[in-house]
Amino acid sequence: MDLLEGITKGVSDLELLDMLTAPDPRPAKHGIRRRDSDLDPLLLAAAAAYGPHVTRNHYAHDFFPAVGDPRSEGAYDWTRFQGETTQARKPRLKYVSRQAPRSQRLKEQGIIVDEEKENGRTREAVDPLRRSDNLPSPTPRATAPSSPPSNVSHTQPAASTSLVTVGGAVEASAGAVEVKCMARTRVPTPHGPVFLHLYHNNRDSKEHLAIVVDPAQFDQDTPQRAPPIRSRSLDAVWSDSETEADRITRGAYVGRLSPTSQRPSVPGAHANITTDNIPSPLVRIHSECFTGETIGSMRCDCGEQLDEAIRQISQPITLPSSASAAEGRPATIPGRGAVVYLRQEGRGIGLLSKIRAYNLQDLGHDTVTANLMLGHGADERGYEVAAAILRDLGLGMEVGEGVRLLTNNPDKVQALEKEGIRIVERVPMVPRSWQRRQHGHAHGQNTLAKEEDAVGLTMIGGGEVHGEDLDRYLRTKVLKMGHMLPLLDESQP
Numbered sequence: 001m002d003l004l005e006g007i008t009k010g011v012s013d014l015e016l017l018d019m020l021t022a023p024d025p026r027p028a029k030h031g032i033r034r035r036d037s038d039l040d041p042l043l044l045a046a047a048a049a050y051g052p053h054v055t056r057n058h059y060a061h062d063f064f065p066a067v068g069d070p071r072s073e074g075a076y077d078w079t080r081f082q083g084e085t086t087q088a089r090k091p092r093l094k095y096v097s098r099q100a101p102r103s104q105r106l107k108e109q110g111i112i113v114d115e116e117k118e119n120g121r122t123r124e125a126v127d128p129l130r131r132s133d134n135l136p137s138p139t140p141r142a143t144a145p146s147s148p149p150s151n152v153s154h155t156q157p158a159a160s161t162s163l164v165t166v167g168g169a170v171e172a173s174a175g176a177v178e179v180k181c182m183a184r185t186r187v188p189t190p191h192g193p194v195f196l197h198l199y200h201n202n203r204d205s206k207e208h209l210a211i212v213v214d215p216a217q218f219d220q221d222t223p224q225r226a227p228p229i230r231s232r233s234l235d236a237v238w239s240d241s242e243t244e245a246d247r248i249t250r251g252a253y254v255g256r257l258s259p260t261s262q263r264p265s266v267p268g269a270h271a272n273i274t275t276d277n278i279p280s281p282l283v284r285i286h287s288e289c290f291t292g293e294t295i296g297s298m299r300c301d302c303g304e305q306l307d308e309a310i311r312q313i314s315q316p317i318t319l320p321s322s323a324s325a326a327e328g329r330p331a332t333i334p335g336r337g338a339v340v341y342l343r344q345e346g347r348g349i350g351l352l353s354k355i356r357a358y359n360l361q362d363l364g365h366d367t368v369t370a371n372l373m374l375g376h377g378a379d380e381r382g383y384e385v386a387a388a389i390l391r392d393l394g395l396g397m398e399v400g401e402g403v404r405l406l407t408n409n410p411d412k413v414q415a416l417e418k419e420g421i422r423i424v425e426r427v428p429m430v431p432r433s434w435q436r437r438q439h440g441h442a443h444g445q446n447t448l449a450k451e452e453d454a455v456g457l458t459m460i461g462g463g464e465v466h467g468e469d470l471d472r473y474l475r476t477k478v479l480k481m482g483h484m485l486p487l488l489d490e491s492q493p
């Protein structure tokens with residue numbers, strides 16, 4: 001019996017499936033092989049089965065065996081299986097798609113399908129900002145009473161994007177970067193506690209992070225001297241149905257969360273604390289580097305820089321004398337600032353390409369040329385998302401305190417300023433091994449030696465990266481990428 005004959009004679013689905021999947025199919029009549037491509041027997045069986053109409057367009061659907069047969073539901077105890085005859089086995093295969101029709105799914109995503117070009121391009125019917133379920137809709141934000149205050153925006157500034165002002169609030173039109181802090185939690189680190197923020201955005205599908213250092217927030221009973229660094233989008237009320245438990249679970253709480261302290265945050269609170277005489281927060285925009293941060297690669301100083309940034313930001317801040325005059329002695333406040341951790345591995349070319357680039361570097365090419373040889377730019381990063389995250393945290397706003405940026409990279413400074421971030425000072429990041437060598441040379445001693453055993457973040461911890469690879473990499477950054485670092489005298493050890 002061949003397939004067609006089988007279908008027309010109404011054989012059972014299982015027999016049909018057996019025919020299709022038999023290990024030794026009978027040769028076709030006249031010994032001529034069929035020229036069309038192999039068909040998926042399971043799909044054919046599904047198509048021939050009872051139930052909803054199944055076509056090749058359902059290929060990506062999830063099919064589930066019909067409910068009712070415990071074996072097909074995975075509940076069968078196979079230790080009791082004794083073997084069975086075809087006679088005894090009469091399951092009825094039934095496949096049910098649990099997906100809504102494609103047209104309905106696309107409609108839900110706001111995509112209109114051009115019926116005439118069903119297999120061609122689709123176009124978006126709405127503002128791309130709305131594409132992600134996780135991003136707030138601009139319109140309700142402007143009008144809803146629970147929306148963040150109008151001076152708080154996490155969209156792009158007017159300078160670089162198209163924005164409209166509705167009722168005093170900045171509205172993003174198509175193309176503007178929008179970020180939303182999806183969750184925040186406390187993370188204890190060797191340098192003290194930090195708040196880890198996870199962001200979604202409408203530019204890419206990466207989960208960029210912000211590591212906020214602001215331990216003063218744990219002490220809610222003492223008057224704050226500086227505005228807390230808090231995410232506007234996290235503190236916003238997301239929906240009418242959102243409960244306090246929902247808010248607390250996603251991190252919209254104040255103080256130190258504990259079994260006995262659970263205080264949901266209020267949108268816009270603390271925004272009016274002035275910052276006269278308090279140094280601007282230290283901020284670093286850091287790009288992901290798996291090799292440097294996770295496995296302690298000494299080809300670059302990324303792991304060390306991440307540790308050093310959080311260490312420096314966490315240092316207590318001594319207030320200028322005028323601010324501490326009332327106390328009669330120099331006053332300090334806990335360190336405050338943030339590291340925005342961008343998932344832009346390998347200066348934006350990705351880990352795969354970076355690994356290839358390392359091999360080219362082993363062949364004698366430098367970090368810039370290696371990127372170019374692979375068809376990439378020397379640096380493919382962008383800082384729009386970083387700027388939007390800073391704005392969401394209230395950092396580097398036009399009005400109020402600016403930020404002190406930890407970087408040697410002039411492009412970063414320029415790019416952030418172009419995005420409207422107010423940078424009041426650039427704080428250099430001199431590699432620890434270079435500091436040690438410079439100090440050792442000047443003072444005849446290794447001033448950082450005691451820090452080498454110190455604890456810290458990443459594989460590198462409080463230690464330092466050093467070596468030929470690193471020196472070559474850093475020199476290239478200075479000579480070819482314009483990094484603002486004083487070059488070491490090569491003759492120094």
Ligand SMILES: Nc1nc2c(ncn2[C@@H]2O[C@H](COP(=O)(O)OP(=O)(O)OP(=O)(O)O)[C@@H](O)[C@H]2O)c(=O)[nH]1
Nearest residue numbers: 286287288289300344345346347354367407408409
């Ligand atoms: N393509 C490429 N990327 C590298 C190489 N070494 C490190 N990186 C990446 O470079 C990025 C380092 O970026 P940042 O830490 O922001 O440093 P930067 O841009 O040099 O500027 P600074 O703020 O001065 O540190 C990370 O994404 C690393 O993965 C390399 O040899 N090739």
